[in-house]
Amino acid sequence: MDMLLITGIVIGWWLILVVAVGTDAEKRGKTQWWTFATLLFGLFAVILYLIYRDNVEYDTYRCDNCKSIYYSAKGADRHEKISGHVVKIVPKPESEIHGK
Numbered sequence: 001m002d003m004l005l006i007t008g009i010v011i012g013w014w015l016i017l018v019v020a021v022g023t024d025a026e027k028r029g030k031t032q033w034w035t036f037a038t039l040l041f042g043l044f045a046v047i048l049y050l051i052y053r054d055n056v057e058y059d060t061y062r063c064d065n066c067k068s069i070y071y072s073a074k075g076a077d078r079h080e081k082i083s084g085h086v087v088k089i090v091p092k093p094e095s096e097i098h099g100k
């Protein structure tokens with residue numbers, strides 16, 4: 001009985017992860033391969049997805065004055081307002097553009 005309950009909870013969480021990755025991948029125009037990978041490998045695929053997603057999807061901003069790095073326009077804007085520094089977008093390396 002207890003084993004059945006635990007198995008049910010694990011499967012429940014697994015399905016939640018699959019749906020979460022599927023929804024996020026769709027929103028970002030990513031391949032649904034990630035949804036399939038999550039279905040097969042569970043949490044392991046989710047961790048890989050999060051790493052991959054962060055590295056490729058976002059633009060990078062760097063402050064010319066203090067060399068701070070930002071991964072969102074919002075964060076870069078906030079830094080400009082607070083410090084008066086000039087934050088510039090970092091051009092994407094060639095390999096990332098061709099990888100799309």
Ligand SMILES: [Zn+2]
Nearest residue numbers: 063065066085
């Ligand atoms: Zn700065």
